[in-house]
C-alpha cells in the first residue's frame with residue numbers, strides 16, 4: 001500500500017502560517033514581486049473561492065478580488081518547510097519519497113498493526129502535520145501510486161481516503177477521466193472522441209480498443225491505470241524502489257506547471273526550486289554530480305538536454321545556474337514550457353570537493369539558523385535566496 005500526501009494550497013498556506021495577518025483572507029502568491037504584472041503561483045482557499053487559480057495573471061486575479069493580499073513567491077521558504085515535513089514523515093515509514101515540493105509518497109505496507117489501520121495512520125499524520133506546521137494536507141491511500149494520487153485529488157482539501165478493490169468502482173463512477181494523473185488535455189479529447197468521458201467508462205473499455213487507438217504502451221497503460229493489478233511497478237510506484245543503500249544513477253525532480261508558459265522568470269523560479277530539491281537529496285545521500293540535465297515538456301513534444309561539467313556539484317545554486325544555461329543554449333530562446341525537470345547524474349561520492357569550504361559555510365549557516373529558530377520561534381530567520389532569481 002502507498003500513501004500519497006498532497007499539501008493543500010501549499011505556498012499560500014505557508015505564507016498564512018508565517019504571517020497570521022493573512023489567515024482567513026484571500027492570498028495570492030505571485031511568481032515574482034510585481035503585484036500587477038506576475039502570474040499566480042498559488043492561491044489560498046479563500047482566494048480560490050473567488051475562482052482564482054494558479055497560472056492566472058495577477059492582474060486578472062486582482063480584478064475579481066481587489067482586496068486579495070499579495071505576497072511574492074519565496075521558494076527557499078517552501079523548500080525549507082517541505083524538507084521539514086519530509087523529515088517528520090520518516091517517523092512513520094522508512095520509505096518516504098519527495099514527489100514534488102508539496103507532495104510526498106510513503107510506503108505503508110505492513111505498518112497497519114503499529115498504527116491501528118491505514119486510515120488511522122492517515123489521520124495521525126494529518127494531525128501531526130497540522131500541529132507542527134499549521135498546514136492541512138490531503139491523503140490518499142491505495143495499492144498503486146496513481147490511485148493514491150487520484151484519492152488526494154478527489155478529496156481536496158483536508159481529505160482522507162482509502163481506495164481498495166472493495167470501493168474502487170463506486171469511487172470512480174462518473175469521475176471525469178482528466179482527474180487521472182497522466183491524462184492531459186490531448187488524451188482526454190481523444191478518449192472523449194471514443195465516447196469515454198468517465199473513469200468507469202475507461203475501466204470497462206476493452207484493452208484491444210485502447211491499444212488500437214493509442215498504441216501498445218499508452219493503450220496498455222490506460223487499460224491498467226484504474227486496476228489494482230500490482231504487476232506493473234510504474235503504476236505502483238511513481239519512482240523506482242529507492243532505498244538508502246541503493247546507489248542511484250541520477251537524482252531528479254520534476255514539476256508540471258499550472259499553465260504553459262514562456263515567461264522566463266516563472267520558468268527560472270521553478271528551475272531554481274527543482275535544483276534546490278535535487279541538491280538537497282544529493283547532499284543527503286553524499287553524492288555530487290557532473291552532469292546536469294533538464295527535461296522540458298510542452299504541448300506537443302518533450303525534450304531532454306544535458307551537459308557535463310568538469311567540476312561536480314551538489315550545490316542548488318550551481319545546479320540552477322547550469323540548468324539555466326542549458327535551457328537557454330539554443331540561441332538564448334526560451335521554449336514554451338508545460339512541465340519541467342532537473343536531474344543530476346554522473347554521480348560520484350561526495351569527498352574532497354573544491355566546493356567543500358563553500359558548503360561547510362552553508363551548513364554552518366543553516367544549523368545556526370535552526371538554532372535561532374528553535375530558540376526564538378519558527379521563521380525568526382529564513383533563507384532569502386530568492387532575491388538571486390527574481391530579476392525584475
Ligand SMILES: [Mg+2]
Nearest residue numbers: 006007008102
Ligand atoms: Mg498541493
